[in-house]
Amino acid sequence: MPEKFKLRLEFEKTGRIRFISHLDLLRVMQRLFKRAGVPLWHSEGFNPHPYIAFGQPLSLGHEGCFEIVDTALTEECTDFDGLCDRINAVAPEGLVMHRAWVPERPLKEIIYADYETLVYDATTEDIPIMQERLSAGSCVVEKKSGKKFVELDIIPLIRSFSMEAAEEGVLIRSRVACGPAKVLNPQYVADGALGRRGVSARHRRMHLLDAEENIFC
Amino acid sequence: MNEFQKAERFLCEVQKPARYTGGEYGEVKKDLSGVSVRYAYGFPDTYEIGMSNLGLRILYGLTNSIDGVWCERVFAPWPDMEEKMRENGVKLYGLESGDAISDFDMVSFSLAYELCYTNMLNMLDLAGIPLLSAERGEGDPIILAGGHCTFNPEPAADFVDIFLIGEGEELNREVVELYRDMKAAGKSRAEFLAESVKIPGVYVPAFYDVSYGEDGTIAAVEAKCGAPARVEKRIIRDMDKAYWPDSYPIPNTEVVHDRVMTEVFRGCTRGCRFCQAGHVTRPIREKSPDTVVEQTIRHLEFSGGEEVSLTSLSTSDYRGLQEACDKLIAYCEPRSISISLPSLRADSVSMALLERVSKVRKSGLTFAPEAGSQRLRDVINKNLSEEEIESACTNAFASGWNSVKLYFMLGLPTETEEDIEGIADLANRLVFLWRQNAQNKNRGLKITVSTSSFVPKPGTPFQWFGQNTKEQLEAKIAFLKEKMTAKAVTYNWHEPEVSCLEGIFARGDRRLGAAILEAWKRGAKFDGWDDYFDYSRWMDCFAACGIDPAWYNARQRGMDEILPWDHIDTGVTRRFLARGWEAALRGETLPECSARCGGCGADRLKGGKCDA
Ligand code: SF4
Numbered sequence: 001m002p003e004k005f006k007l008r009l010e011f012e013k014t015g016r017i018r019f020i021s022h023l024d025l026l027r028v029m030q031r032l033f034k035r036a037g038v039p040l041w042h043s044e045g046f047n048p049h050p051y052i053a054f055g056q057p058l059s060l061g062h063e064g065c066f067e068i069v070d071t072a073l074t075e076e077c078t079d080f081d082g083l084c085d086r087i088n089a090v091a092p093e094g095l096v097m098h099r100a101w102v103p104e105r106p107l108k109e110i111i112y113a114d115y116e117t118l119v120y121d122a123t124t125e126d127i128p129i130m131q132e133r134l135s136a137g138s139c140v141v142e143k144k145s146g147k148k149f150v151e152l153d154i155i156p157l158i159r160s161f162s163m164e165a166a167e168e169g170v171l172i173r174s175r176v177a178c179g180p181a182k183v184l185n186p187q188y189v190a191d192g193a194l195g196r197r198g199v200s201a202r203h204r205r206m207h208l209l210d211a212e213e214n215i216f217c
Numbered sequence: 218m219n220e221f222q223k224a225e226r227f228l229c230e231v232q233k234p235a236r237y238t239g240g241e242y243g244e245v246k247k248d249l250s251g252v253s254v255r256y257a258y259g260f261p262d263t264y265e266i267g268m269s270n271l272g273l274r275i276l277y278g279l280t281n282s283i284d285g286v287w288c289e290r291v292f293a294p295w296p297d298m299e300e301k302m303r304e305n306g307v308k309l310y311g312l313e314s315g316d317a318i319s320d321f322d323m324v325s326f327s328l329a330y331e332l333c334y335t336n337m338l339n340m341l342d343l344a345g346i347p348l349l350s351a352e353r354g355e356g357d358p359i360i361l362a363g364g365h366c367t368f369n370p371e372p373a374a375d376f377v378d379i380f381l382i383g384e385g386e387e388l389n390r391e392v393v394e395l396y397r398d399m400k401a402a403g404k405s406r407a408e409f410l411a412e413s414v415k416i417p418g419v420y421v422p423a424f425y426d427v428s429y430g431e432d433g434t435i436a437a438v439e440a441k442c443g444a445p446a447r448v449e450k451r452i453i454r455d456m457d458k459a460y461w462p463d464s465y466p467i468p469n470t471e472v473v474h475d476r477v478m479t480e481v482f483r484g485c486t487r488g489c490r491f492c493q494a495g496h497v498t499r500p501i502r503e504k505s506p507d508t509v510v511e512q513t514i515r516h517l518e519f520s521g522g523e524e525v526s527l528t529s530l531s532t533s534d535y536r537g538l539q540e541a542c543d544k545l546i547a548y549c550e551p552r553s554i555s556i557s558l559p560s561l562r563a564d565s566v567s568m569a570l571l572e573r574v575s576k577v578r579k580s581g582l583t584f585a586p587e588a589g590s591q592r593l594r595d596v597i598n599k600n601l602s603e604e605e606i607e608s609a610c611t612n613a614f615a616s617g618w619n620s621v622k623l624y625f626m627l628g629l630p631t632e633t634e635e636d637i638e639g640i641a642d643l644a645n646r647l648v649f650l651w652r653q654n655a656q657n658k659n660r661g662l663k664i665t666v667s668t669s670s671f672v673p674k675p676g677t678p679f680q681w682f683g684q685n686t687k688e689q690l691e692a693k694i695a696f697l698k699e700k701m702t703a704k705a706v707t708y709n710w711h712e713p714e715v716s717c718l719e720g721i722f723a724r725g726d727r728r729l730g731a732a733i734l735e736a737w738k739r740g741a742k743f744d745g746w747d748d749y750f751d752y753s754r755w756m757d758c759f760a761a762c763g764i765d766p767a768w769y770n771a772r773q774r775g776m777d778e779i780l781p782w783d784h785i786d787t788g789v790t791r792r793f794l795a796r797g798w799e800a801a802l803r804g805e806t807l808p809e810c811s812a813r814c815g816g817c818g819a820d821r822l823k824g825g826k827c828d829a
């Protein structure tokens with residue numbers, strides 16, 4: 001088996017490409033690395049496959065500004081910027097590599113994420129009641145689980161939040177659970193704030209953070 | 218806000234929204250300041266199917282290579298998306314810009330098969346473009362259509378302004394350039410249409426008056442406004458010089474075929490009498506092996522693809538196959554790229570090649586004898602004998618293969634019960650051969666027999682034949698089901714209803730336009746999809762329009778009847794087809810072109826000899 005050189009890349013998935021699923025993103029990445037001539041390491045066996053792992057899956061429709069993907073190469077990378085440039089030259093719109101490095105910490109140390117959620121269905125007048133709901137001792141939303149809905153208290157999963165009026169609605173900034181043990185989809189923050197399910201909103205993940213709330217890298 | 222920006226609000230609520238976004242690697246974006254013609258390449262089926270189409274890759278690149286022209290893609294939205302679009306007042310938009318295609322100059326539709334007509338209407342309606350050609354005016358896009366259905370364009374004549382007959386690499390460019398130049402010169406829509414018919418291969422249905430006799434058959438088709446009496450199909454004479462794109466959009470989401478596809482030749486030398494593609498794509502024109510290799514590598518490097526398929530109607534007949542494969546294997550093997558060779562015959566040479574290119578497990582073997590007896594195979598000129606199948610299977614079973622798929626058609630001309638029984642007999646003989654030859658019987662044998670219903674198509678020797686009725690076909694399926702007794706044999710059949718509807722449109726005339734419009738009004742769409750196909754709704758629509766469907770599909774036509782597509786010239790002469798029909802009835806075969814030219818007439822299009 002060839003030696004395995006781990007590589008971590010920080011990238012964004014913004015604009016139209018936010019509508020591809022996590023599974024599609026995996027395929028797109030694989031194809032992209034291949035196009036860029038990245039010397040991907042492959043597992044041995046009947047069906048060899050490369051190693052590609054994401055920090056945390058990004059929900060379909062959500063943008064990510066500083067996402068993390070790990071992969072492995074068959075040779076040591078010496079020119080990280082050159083590698084990013086090569087990938088970016090053949091990438092679909094909205095998928096952009098920011099930087100690459102050799103990882104030192106495991107992905108499971110990602111615990112929180114910062115989100116910006118633009119709630120279309122709300123105006124400035126709604127802000128006080130929205131704030132009140134998210135500051136209460138508990139805030140129960142209906143969470144989709146398969147075909148059914150189950151109840152979920154989102155308060156323990158929200159680390160912090162703030163709100164402000166925006167041109168198209170209300171902007172919520174939230175820091176929520178996003179780790180191996182607990183995850184909160186920011187859609188439920190919007191649902192909880194307005195007290196109903198299926199609120200129309202657009203989500204953008206700004207950062208992935210560790211347990212100390214420092215940006216994960 | 219353009220249409221896409223409006224749609225963004227609800228895209229998360231529809232299935233597989235990546236189909237409606239564009240933004241793929243390889244998509245073409247242009248600066249509007251340099252664009253004078255906006256063109257939408259419409260595919261009247263889903264994104265997944267359209268993006269798997271080689272024609273789209275070629276024509277998208279071609280149209281975008283024209284100076285001042287921006288070609289975008291548009292597909293049929295799935296009904297959940299359609300509902301959201303209508304609810305929110307979002308018009309059908311080009312994937313590249315997100316702008317409404319109603320504001321474009323030209324919208325083309327690739328009509329690959331008869332059941333996509335309602336999708337074309339639905340797309341026009343979603344775009345807010347008048348459905349009828351006669352109702353479109355200055356400011357509305359010119360509606361173009363190409364693809365296999367246009368060898369009988371008549372059922373869609375009411376809806377299409379210009380049909381492009383034949384291969385598009387030169388024809389489409391000429392038509393779009395003419396439009397661009399006339400638009401720049403301030404000419405009107407009517408002036409453009411009148412001028413367009415001077416380009417060979419252009420068919421403007423509004424310039425033809427069709428009159429009917431008392432028996433309902435066509436009395437005369439008269440060309441006016443300077444249109445040619447017969448429109449001759451366009452072909453590329455030299456495939457090595459034909460346009461081939463450097464790039465094409467690589468889907469971000471899963472589609473039917475995501476692989477690199479390279480055509481190795483066009484046309485077919487076999488002359489199977491039921492096969493429309495084999496006739497209307499004549500004459501045979503090959504690419505040189507070097508062209509095949511160069512074009513394939515160009516697309517592999519561009520796309521990062523891991524699979525390539527060499528396509529044609531009958532890839533074993535490609536004279537450069539060995540050479541092209543040798544060179545491709547040298548490129549692909551070290552890069553773990555797999556090569557697939559669909560439409561390969563089961564002869565020994567092909568089998569040996571298949572073993573070399575594919576490292577897949579030995580599992581499936583596929584044959585298409587089409588008919589169950591040698592007699593009927595002679596009638597349809599399907600040159601595949603029982604001995605060939607048996608010897609190929611004997612070898613295959615001996616070397617470890619354990620599953621065989623067999624494809625047949627029911628309802629072929631002159632078919633009897635014996636011919637149908639022959640299907641079951643062949644399957645049973647293969648079971649016997651497996652028992653005799655398989656080294657390891659533990660893995661078991663699986664033989665799958667599939668039957669479809671034969672649809673007589675224009676441009677073939679069977680274009681006069683009265684199609685079997687739904688009842689006849691159902692009885693034949695039931696009969697065959699009874700005969701399929703062996704445990705190792707699974708029998709699958711296509712329900713005949715779809716084929717019966719196809720049979721109506723395949724040989725229909727312009728009067729069917731009313732029924733298509735009525736069916737669309739009553740909600741018909743995605744007729745090629747089981748979930749949406751509704752046979753009884755179609756029958757109600759024919760009745761409402763005073764159309765007798767059986768007159769179109771089940772009627773044996775007179776040999777001197779004027780057929781609705783007679784003014785479309787595929788290159789193959791009507792005389793040759795009539796001779797083929799008579800020979801079929803006598804059970805006489807026609808040698809393939811490589812053995813002896815059958816005189817079909819298509820060599821004329823090439824200005825000389827065929828590459829056979
Ligand atoms: S002209 Fe002759 S060789 Fe050419 S396609 Fe027709 S029959 Fe075949």
